[in-house]
Amino acid sequence: MQIKKYQARTIKEATAKVKNVLGHDAMIISTKKIKGNGKDGLFEIAAIPPKDNISSEYSDLFGEVKTELMSIKEMLYLVNHCGGYSEKLLLTPGILNLYARMIKNGVDDYYARLFLERSGAFNGHSDDGLNNFKEKVFKEIMQVIKTKDPFDVADNRRLIAAFIGTTGVGKTTTIAKLAAQLMLKSGKKVGLISIDAYRIGAMEQLKTYADILGIPCFRAFKKKDLLFALKNMEGKNVILIDTAGQSQYDMSRIEELKRMMPGDMNISTHLLLSVATRESEMNKAAVNFSALNYLSYIFTKTDETERCGSIINQVMKLNLPISYITNGQKVPEDIERADKEKILKLLLSKN
Numbered sequence: 001m002q003i004k005k006y007q008a009r010t011i012k013e014a015t016a017k018v019k020n021v022l023g024h025d026a027m028i029i030s031t032k033k034i035k036g037n038g039k040d041g042l043f044e045i046a047a048i049p050p051k052d053n054i055s056s057e058y059s060d061l062f063g064e065v066k067t068e069l070m071s072i073k074e075m076l077y078l079v080n081h082c083g084g085y086s087e088k089l090l091l092t093p094g095i096l097n098l099y100a101r102m103i104k105n106g107v108d109d110y111y112a113r114l115f116l117e118r119s120g121a122f123n124g125h126s127d128d129g130l131n132n133f134k135e136k137v138f139k140e141i142m143q144v145i146k147t148k149d150p151f152d153v154a155d156n157r158r159l160i161a162a163f164i165g166t167t168g169v170g171k172t173t174t175i176a177k178l179a180a181q182l183m184l185k186s187g188k189k190v191g192l193i194s195i196d197a198y199r200i201g202a203m204e205q206l207k208t209y210a211d212i213l214g215i216p217c218f219r220a221f222k223k224k225d226l227l228f229a230l231k232n233m234e235g236k237n238v239i240l241i242d243t244a245g246q247s248q249y250d251m252s253r254i255e256e257l258k259r260m261m262p263g264d265m266n267i268s269t270h271l272l273l274s275v276a277t278r279e280s281e282m283n284k285a286a287v288n289f290s291a292l293n294y295l296s297y298i299f300t301k302t303d304e305t306e307r308c309g310s311i312i313n314q315v316m317k318l319n320l321p322i323s324y325i326t327n328g329q330k331v332p333e334d335i336e337r338a339d340k341e342k343i344l345k346l347l348l349s350k351n
Helices: 011-022 056-065 072-081 085-090 095-104 109-118 130-144 171-184 202-213 223-231 251-260 279-292 310-317 340-348
Strands: 004-008 027-034 042-048 159-164 190-195 217-219 238-243 268-274 296-300 322-326 335-337
Touching (some): 004 011, 011 042, 011 072, 027 072, 095 109, 095 130, 095 340, 159 171, 171 238, 190 202, 190 223, 202 217, 217 223, 251 279
Parallel strands (some): 190 238
Antiparallel strands (some): 004 042
């Protein structure tokens, strides 16, 4: 077997040649621009047949470079989605693969290119070294990620936090995880309140967690019930409020929830968004629930998807801090305080 090289005036034409001869699953070894007869030169792609058919003589080679390989199918996708940037992406070593990794993990094409531009990827300084270049891109991404710990306060004042979001996003389980961690790790005195009057069994589920933890749990259907519950938990450091899951399109119920928790009650709200949902629906929820003036994002169900790029996309659209990330159903283990480096890994390490 030989490594085959294909040349053309544009990267799109060279890619098409590889596809026509070796098929969609051919593996690209390298891409570069070379001098040719024309004024602008030629693009050259070196490729080998699909990896399933690689002979033993090439098994070692494939093992060494497989993390940088890209199938012609992936190359075609990128060429068709990055417009005039495809040629720019090929002129600096390592840019194309990093760009591809972001796109494959669900980072919006516009934001992926923006991070590359801000890091100087298209300035022609390709002699900085691949690792140095990647470090610049990582810094650009982490610069736009803000984190917040809602329970980190200097004094011992009481904190009241309500958790909002669509049905099934994981509010009750998340509250149970937080309650356990705040008690066991931070030594906080915690109380729970459920104002979910719509979902059958909502209070029972929260009450079960409360009984296990040995903490009080109140139900509130109206504002006066909520005031009563808060008064009865004056000795608690932290009070966590479980709200009813509701459609992001049901603005009347969102307004109803807002009236139940007016600003003068000093209740901070935090929006839960499932990474496993369609990104358009996630963004719609973020926009419509903004009527409740939430202070941070909690991204849930990262274990249920291979593409976590929607996290950075959402942060770029509505620039608010991330407080927590959840990655499973286990209580209290499967929740982590937001950390920039860990979020970066979520954006780049899957697939």
